Amino acid sequence: MTPARPSTTSHGRIDKRQAILEGAFRVFARQGYAQACVQEIANEAGVAKPTVYNHLTDKATLFRHALEAAARTVLEERLAALGPLQGSAEGLRETLTSVAYRLLQLHCDDRSCALRRLLYSEINKFPDSLDIVRQYGPHRLNEALADRLARLMLAGRLPTGDPARAAEQFIALVVGPLEARSEMGTRPISGSELRELAEAAVRTFLLAFGDQHV
Amino acid sequence: MTPARPSTTSHGRIDKRQAILEGAFRVFARQGYAQACVQEIANEAGVAKPTVYNHLTDKATLFRHALEAAARTVLEERLAALGPLQGSAEGLRETLTSVAYRLLQLHCDDRSCALRRLLYSEINKFPDSLDIVRQYGPHRLNEALADRLARLMLAGRLPTGDPARAAEQFIALVVGPLEARSEMGTRPISGSELRELAEAAVRTFLLAFGDQHV
DNA sequence: ACTAGTTTGAACCAATGAGTTCAGATCGGT
DNA sequence: ACCGATCTGAACTCATTGGTTCAAACTAGT
Known part of the structure; x- marks a missing residue:
């Protein structure tokens, strides 16, 4: 290490x-x-x-390196959260829900919130932080999730479609409502509220992208 | 004025x-x-x-007042964007798409991006900016949209359900993907890409919340 | 034209903080 | 125990900046 x-x-x-x-x-x-x-x-x-x-x-390079280190570990945690989608033998809904819940947990984490705040605030003064975003940003999570969804589609556990779009909208459904509710990450969100958000997100995701409608 | x-x-x-x-x-x-x-x-x-x-x-009160003024006008623009949902005689899909498109436009606006950045960055140093968020934040937009959706449900143009949840997820579907794609608001997004995002968001929203599945 | 309130420019004060210097303490390896 | 490298603490330089002061200029209403 x-x-x-x-x-x-x-x-x-x-x-x-x-x-x-x-x-x-x-x-x-x-x-x-x-x-x-x-x-x-x-x-x-x-x-x-x-x-x-x-x-x-420099203070500036200190900032850059601190940011990059944090971004790397945050991305790694998020990628690890997709693990259950790998060899999911159990029900798809349950797997998706647990993944969504884990992503929400990570999104609420102090480290993650702070990183988001810092990137947002100083992106103007440090244009090269953009490289960090591109390398460790949400885009990477999207791609990884799209990979998993593609495998599920091929395996016939999900109707065929555009996996990139599905991934994008899945993540939006999961973290979007949290963003609005948590008031800029200041209000603490209870575990049960997170669970409920995860279930709601998976419910509409499966209504739109799953094959169990009707 | x-x-x-x-x-x-x-x-x-x-x-x-x-x-x-x-x-x-x-x-x-x-x-x-x-x-x-x-x-x-x-x-x-x-x-x-x-x-x-x-x-x-003070410099501090200067900041607060500048922020509040900006937040007010940004919220007003967003609320105005919901206008078409008022007396929508035409097709629901078209109305929703145009509203989504307008919201995306506003989300990309310089003023809006700057306000988001400032709130995110200085919320720690100015805890009372939270009042601004609570008064003019996304929560208000959610409520307004929930009102419109409730009316549509009552009018039978949308299946009955929880309007607050529907509003929350609609907005998530609309702006969530943009957030990921625009790289912190630095990459300019073309009008056609916005249009495409709006259509995709409405498509899955109607698949999940509309009555035309099957 | 007179008056009262506002704006201006410039100089000024005090505090803060980045970055450096340096002599002395500390540590690892031999 | 010794050596070379690193770490430490404190003091120092220098630029920036928040906030104030003041006399002169301006502006509006009478």
């Missing part, structure tokens, strides 16, 4: 770089880019200020 | 206050709260710095 770019030399205690990136993300998440001061990031990471500048030259 | 709170006295050229709020919103939209400096806002509004402080005491 080595980090993408190891510490400048092979030794130097437990990799400070990782601690810095994580602390930076937490502080940026709380304060936003401009409001976050490097000293506070250093404190949060349990490190001195020059050490921060030693590992990451 | 008098502003919510008129200038401190009845005279004083054309209301500077309005110009300040609009300029402030433009600058905040470009730079974010912390990065925006009051001098630049003053320049953008064609006004001297002390005048800004004369009308709006």
